[in-house]
Amino acid sequence: MTHLIRPNRRTFLKTGAALGAASLGLPAFAADPKQVNFQLSWLHSVQFSGSYIASQKGYWSDLGLDVALTQGGPNAPVEPPVVSGNALMGISAADYTAAAVAQGAPFKIIAVAMQKNPFAIASLAENPVNEPSDLVGKKIGMSVSNTPVLQALCTLNNVDINAIEIVPTQYDPAPLVTGQVDCLLCWETDLPVAMTIKGVENTTMLMANHGYSVHSQTYIATEDSIADRRADLVALLKGEVMGWNDYLADTDAAAALTVEMFPDAGLDAPTQKLQAERQVPLMFSELTESNGFGWFTEDTVAANIETLALLDRNVGAELWDRSLLEEVHG
Amino acid sequence: MKRALPIIWVLLGLSLWQAGSFLSPDSLVFAGPFAIAEYMQQNAGLLARATAATTQAAIWGFLWGNLAAVVMAALIILVPKAERFTSLLALVLFCLPMLATGPILRVISGPGDIPQIALAALAVYYTTYLALIVGLRAMPQSWPDLMAIYGRGSITTLLFVRARASLPYFFVGLQVAAPAAFLGAMIGEFTGAERGLGVLTLRAMRALDVEATWTLALLAATIAMLGYWVFGWLGKWLVGYVPVIILSPTTSVARKPFWQRLVEAIALAFVILLLWQVILDVFGLNSFFAKRPGDVWMFLNSNADARATLVEAFSQTLMTTIPGYTAGLLLGVVLAMIVVLVPNLSSILMPVSVALRAVPIITTAPLIVLALGRGPVGTITVVAVMIFFPTFLVCLQGLRQTPGQVLDLFRVYQVGRLRLLFTAQVPTMLPALFAAAKMAVPAAILAVTTTEWLATGQGLGVLMALTATTSDYNMLWSCIVVITLAAVLFYAAIVVLERAVLRIYASEQVT
Numbered sequence: 001m002t003h004l005i006r007p008n009r010r011t012f013l014k015t016g017a018a019l020g021a022a023s024l025g026l027p028a029f030a031a032d033p034k035q036v037n038f039q040l041s042w043l044h045s046v047q048f049s050g051s052y053i054a055s056q057k058g059y060w061s062d063l064g065l066d067v068a069l070t071q072g073g074p075n076a077p078v079e080p081p082v083v084s085g086n087a088l089m090g091i092s093a094a095d096y097t098a099a100a101v102a103q104g105a106p107f108k109i110i111a112v113a114m115q116k117n118p119f120a121i122a123s124l125a126e127n128p129v130n131e132p133s134d135l136v137g138k139k140i141g142m143s144v145s146n147t148p149v150l151q152a153l154c155t156l157n158n159v160d161i162n163a164i165e166i167v168p169t170q171y172d173p174a175p176l177v178t179g180q181v182d183c184l185l186c187w188e189t190d191l192p193v194a195m196t197i198k199g200v201e202n203t204t205m206l207m208a209n210h211g212y213s214v215h216s217q218t219y220i221a222t223e224d225s226i227a228d229r230r231a232d233l234v235a236l237l238k239g240e241v242m243g244w245n246d247y248l249a250d251t252d253a254a255a256a257l258t259v260e261m262f263p264d265a266g267l268d269a270p271t272q273k274l275q276a277e278r279q280v281p282l283m284f285s286e287l288t289e290s291n292g293f294g295w296f297t298e299d300t301v302a303a304n305i306e307t308l309a310l311l312d313r314n315v316g317a318e319l320w321d322r323s324l325l326e327e328v329h330g
Numbered sequence: 331m332k333r334a335l336p337i338i339w340v341l342l343g344l345s346l347w348q349a350g351s352f353l354s355p356d357s358l359v360f361a362g363p364f365a366i367a368e369y370m371q372q373n374a375g376l377l378a379r380a381t382a383a384t385t386q387a388a389i390w391g392f393l394w395g396n397l398a399a400v401v402m403a404a405l406i407i408l409v410p411k412a413e414r415f416t417s418l419l420a421l422v423l424f425c426l427p428m429l430a431t432g433p434i435l436r437v438i439s440g441p442g443d444i445p446q447i448a449l450a451a452l453a454v455y456y457t458t459y460l461a462l463i464v465g466l467r468a469m470p471q472s473w474p475d476l477m478a479i480y481g482r483g484s485i486t487t488l489l490f491v492r493a494r495a496s497l498p499y500f501f502v503g504l505q506v507a508a509p510a511a512f513l514g515a516m517i518g519e520f521t522g523a524e525r526g527l528g529v530l531t532l533r534a535m536r537a538l539d540v541e542a543t544w545t546l547a548l549l550a551a552t553i554a555m556l557g558y559w560v561f562g563w564l565g566k567w568l569v570g571y572v573p574v575i576i577l578s579p580t581t582s583v584a585r586k587p588f589w590q591r592l593v594e595a596i597a598l599a600f601v602i603l604l605l606w607q608v609i610l611d612v613f614g615l616n617s618f619f620a621k622r623p624g625d626v627w628m629f630l631n632s633n634a635d636a637r638a639t640l641v642e643a644f645s646q647t648l649m650t651t652i653p654g655y656t657a658g659l660l661l662g663v664v665l666a667m668i669v670v671l672v673p674n675l676s677s678i679l680m681p682v683s684v685a686l687r688a689v690p691i692i693t694t695a696p697l698i699v700l701a702l703g704r705g706p707v708g709t710i711t712v713v714a715v716m717i718f719f720p721t722f723l724v725c726l727q728g729l730r731q732t733p734g735q736v737l738d739l740f741r742v743y744q745v746g747r748l749r750l751l752f753t754a755q756v757p758t759m760l761p762a763l764f765a766a767a768k769m770a771v772p773a774a775i776l777a778v779t780t781t782e783w784l785a786t787g788q789g790l791g792v793l794m795a796l797t798a799t800t801s802d803y804n805m806l807w808s809c810i811v812v813i814t815l816a817a818v819l820f821y822a823a824i825v826v827l828e829r830a831v832l833r834i835y836a837s838e839q840v841t
Contacts, residue, residue, distance in 0.1 A: 077433055
């Protein structure tokens with residue numbers, strides 16, 4: 001195997017990255033890229049387009065990784081493959097991770113993609129829910145498993161949850177559109193986007209703006225992986241950060257890439273484009289602007305611990321580990 | 331005119347459907363035939379690729395599942411002593427909720443289509459197995475006796491006598507299996523498959539893409555119906571004769587003493603627990619999500635709250651399972667009787683039944699609940715719709731098995747149709763009815779838990795679905811144990827009833 005060295009963007013980057021790795025005291029690349037699985041939390045969509053950019057632009061292969069992006073689904077929990085080592089890193093959320101840790105999984109949150117939790121209350125424009133107090137007397141469609149989430153919102157805003165009628169629904173905008181319920185508990189970035197694309201005028205109230213501080217789309221890895229495969233994790237995060245930085249620069253291109261990369265996923269280009277725009281304020285903030293993508297601080301962690309306690313998840317700051325991200329941005 | 335009748339029905343249905351969609355334009359839950367045709371045309375490539383992916387997984391699952399059924403049924407005939415254990419194992423495997431098996435299969439297999447194939451196989455083997463068991467015994471005792479007199483072994487008897495006798499039942503089993511395999515493959519895609527109709531359905535429902543949802547449901551139903559008809563046609567073509575059963579005299583079989591059966595049952599339970607432990611250990615599955623028998627025992631023993639939650643959820647599930655089960659069986663039997671009494675109706679009843687069964691439950695359950703409310707009536711209806719179909723088909727086959735001589739005799743005496751049905755045809759249907767009743771036990775539980783998960787938000791279905799957010803895998807495995815135990819007990823009760831009834835009406839089935 002002889003490689004003629006032709007200077008191009010990739011070798012340039014590779015050299016740069018190699019130097020960077022060397023300066024971090026990391027081992028130099030092996031000739032073959034390392035096969036790594038990265039478990040996503042849901043079906044392929046623009047929600048993970050930073051990773052697609054990293055993959056497509058070769059950010060990971062330049063760092064010596066061959067990353068397989070495994071999609072999730074309604075019957076594909078993230079925690080089992082990460083715990084069993086089938087996936088090196090997974091995408092979870094602070095509340096799910098806290099629950100898994102309480103059940104004995106040795107997880108750490110090593111970076112946070114969604115600074116603001118995407119949970120929102122969606123309602124139709126003619127009967128809007130703009131404040132938590134507007135929920136009183138309304139029928140809300142949601143999965144009963146999310147009752148603790150609503151309970152936490154109510155506690156944070158002094159609203160009596162018994163004054164809200166909970167209607168168990170599937171994760172589907174139809175009950176709201178057909179008038180069975182007045183509002184839905186859903187993500188800011190999916191059902192409301194679908195309604196807007198279909199021409200249904202709607203409004204959302206982001207729970208994160210009313211005290212609900214739970215990191216979402218968090219990157220998790222096991223303590224063992226952090227100890228034994230630290231270099232791979234740092235490289236994985238580094239590519240991820242580069243991908244998301246490109247995403248911020250051009251969300252339309254990210255949406256277009258997502259649709260192009262997954263022709264069998266049935267993705268709709270305008271929906272992906274709108275979703276890509278809508279998730280920017282959740283993922284990027286002053287904090288990430290000054291410290292870099294994925295960042296978290298003692299303060300944001302403390303706010304999380306407080307909200308998680310309302311969800312009956314009692315965790316300490318040791319659930320978060322910023323050291324890998326510090327190496328990435330360092 | 332007779333040939334044109336179904337076409338007229340189809341055209342009438344289509345125009346009513348289109349008229350309905352004109353009445354509610356811009357509807358976000360309803361799509362008419364024109365909208366569906368337009369969607370199909372615009373997304374032909376996508377739909378073709380997804381259909382190919384799901385169909386391929388369904389076909390592999392169909393093959394493996396039915397192969398397993400044939401092997402198990404043959405084993406039982408050759409080694410009758412193995413029946414209890416094989417039946418129990420088959421039942422336990424069939425009871426495992428897909429919510430639990432899906433992720434585990436995905437962790438074991440990694441990316442690819444193994445979970446889809448495995449869930450499709452799991453969805454089909456049990457019904458085929460039960461149909462085959464009845465079929466392999468559907469012959470007068472004198473036939474195997476004759477073979478024995480000529481010094482032929484049980485293998486020869488199985489291949490040359492029993493296998494042929496079982497063919498009509500086998501093909502009914504395959505007909506039931508075809509839509510089930512397709513549904514299994516679609517649900518298997520929920521474990522993170524990259525392409526397929528199940529993936530697209532999920533996406534369409536969330537995106538409020540009504541045209542896509544209806545197109546996908548229609549496509550899935552059409553393919554499932556095609557499978558059903560292919561095997562019906564193959565059955566007619568290959569079997570080509572109406573089997574004649576000469577009723578045998580009642581034989582008395584000595585029963586083992588109670589204590590001996592009790593010891594056997596305990597031993598079987600022990601073997602199942604051992605298998606559970608060993609399989610998880612062999613695959614090296616992490617005990618965070620793959621709980622062993624000891625973990626579940628400790629969890630339930632030490633946690634009174636968990637026990638209370640489990641009992642409450644279980645009683646909620648039971649409240650809808652039993653009425654739904656009964657309604658589904660009744661519906662199946664009554665439909666089969668109607669078709670026998672008024673054969674002309676079958677050209678309408680058959681396609682409607684196949685369609686009802688074939689439309690994926692993930693899209694029908696919310697619609698039925700939408701129409702009937704979130705109370706028990708909605709869930710009971712979903713269960714009935716899910717289980718009536720195998721009952722209908724198997725009972726129809728049973729009714730048609732009535733020996734020709736008996737029918738001739740009744741006709742000679744000009745007995746009325748109803749009387750003929752109840753005195754001659756229903757008794758020959760009984761083995762089939764009991765097979766259907768057994769098939770329906772796990773299917774009913776599956777239907778209830780799925781509906782609870784997707785629509786009503788209570789019971790064991792929700793408790794299991796919660797695992798995805800709470801990682802409370804001890805609770806998930808406890809649910810599996812409770813469901814399996816309930817199904818086994820329910821099943822045992824039916825077996826007791828079956829023995830008592832068949833001893834009188836179809837003694838060749840009693841071993």
